Amino acid sequence: MAGPQQQVLPLGQSQVSDIYANWMSMPLMREYYGGSNFFNVGLWAEGTASQAEASLRLMDRLLALLPENPARVLDVACGLGGTTRYLAERLPSASITAVDVNAGPLAAAREAAPGNGFARVNATALAFQPDSFDAIVSVEAAFHFNTRAEFVRQAFRALRPGGRLVLSDMLFGPQIKLWRLGVPVANDVASLEDYAGLYRQAGFEIVELADVAAESWQVFVPAMRSYVAAKRAAGELAAMLAGAVDNLMTADLAHYAVLAARKP
Numbered sequence: 001m002a003g004p005q006q007q008v009l010p011l012g013q014s015q016v017s018d019i020y021a022n023w024m025s026m027p028l029m030r031e032y033y034g035g036s037n038f039f040n041v042g043l044w045a046e047g048t049a050s051q052a053e054a055s056l057r058l059m060d061r062l063l064a065l066l067p068e069n070p071a072r073v074l075d076v077a078c079g080l081g082g083t084t085r086y087l088a089e090r091l092p093s094a095s096i097t098a099v100d101v102n103a104g105p106l107a108a109a110r111e112a113a114p115g116n117g118f119a120r121v122n123a124t125a126l127a128f129q130p131d132s133f134d135a136i137v138s139v140e141a142a143f144h145f146n147t148r149a150e151f152v153r154q155a156f157r158a159l160r161p162g163g164r165l166v167l168s169d170m171l172f173g174p175q176i177k178l179w180r181l182g183v184p185v186a187n188d189v190a191s192l193e194d195y196a197g198l199y200r201q202a203g204f205e206i207v208e209l210a211d212v213a214a215e216s217w218q219v220f221v222p223a224m225r226s227y228v229a230a231k232r233a234a235g236e237l238a239a240m241l242a243g244a245v246d247n248l249m250t251a252d253l254a255h256y257a258v259l260a261a262r263k264p
């Protein structure tokens with residue numbers, strides 16, 4: 001039993017990773033995402049009917065920021081492969097490589113988007129030759145990287161001149177709480193302007209930086225909450241898990257950034 005002198009030890013990076021991978025593969029979550037293999041908050045508009053549709057809209061927004069007809073695209077933190085499959089379908093003549101640090105989701109991604117290159121790689125150790133890609137895409141994951149700044153430097157190196165880094169990313173406020181476990185302190189940024197500075201410091205020019213929190217996180221949270229409440233009411237979800245999801249939804253999200261940065 002927890003006593004006053006017992007300490008709550010911080011979870012290690014690999015434990016956080018395992019918990020993440022478990023969440024992603026939970027049938028409940030797979031069902032919420034409608035079998036789309038996405039695992040992100042998506043981009044919602046009036047009439048967006050499902051999470052899978054919102055996740056597709058987010059990809060449409062990012063695709064529009066890619067350079068024209070990229071021949072070589074890297075999908076960093078591909079998760080279950082929904083993003084990779086989308087890129088492969090929309091860019092049929094491109095060679096797509098996808099990486100993730102988690103073996104479980106990566107195996108699902110291989111199945112979801114066969115014919116593309118997959119590797120278990122940490123986003124902060126992108127051991128690709130310089131100028132290997134025309135575009136690097138990363139959907140809703142850079143806040144996890146230890147550190148985001150190191151990833152941005154490595155992405156810059158791996159891109160060709162004129163190539164683009166296109167991503168969506170979450171910026172948390174001081175009340176980050178539970179999400180702190182999966183977000184290194186080094187990734188805290190005080191403002192969207194400081195966030196842009198991170199990319200400029202690595203050598204990038206900012207092509208676009210928008211805060212879409214009102215169309216993403218702020219619509220996703222009530223959607224996820226009502227899904228979980230319905231599952232709980234139907235007796236399909238244990239109270240503890242429902243509580244855990246609810247806790248995650250209280251994260252202090254300051255900005256949801258959509259960014260396109262160009263290597264000069």
Ligand SMILES: C[S@@+](CC[C@H](N)C(=O)[O-])C[C@H]1O[C@@H](n2cnc3c(N)ncnc32)[C@H](O)[C@@H]1O
Pocket residue numbers: 020037038039040076077078079080081082083099100101102105121122123124138139140141144145146
């Ligand atoms: C919110 S999910 C997004 C997955 C996918 N991009 C999507 O939109 O469906 C975040 C992903 O980041 C991955 N991830 C976290 N830290 C990572 C790292 N250091 N290197 C590579 N992938 C990482 C996780 O394994 C997870 O698949």
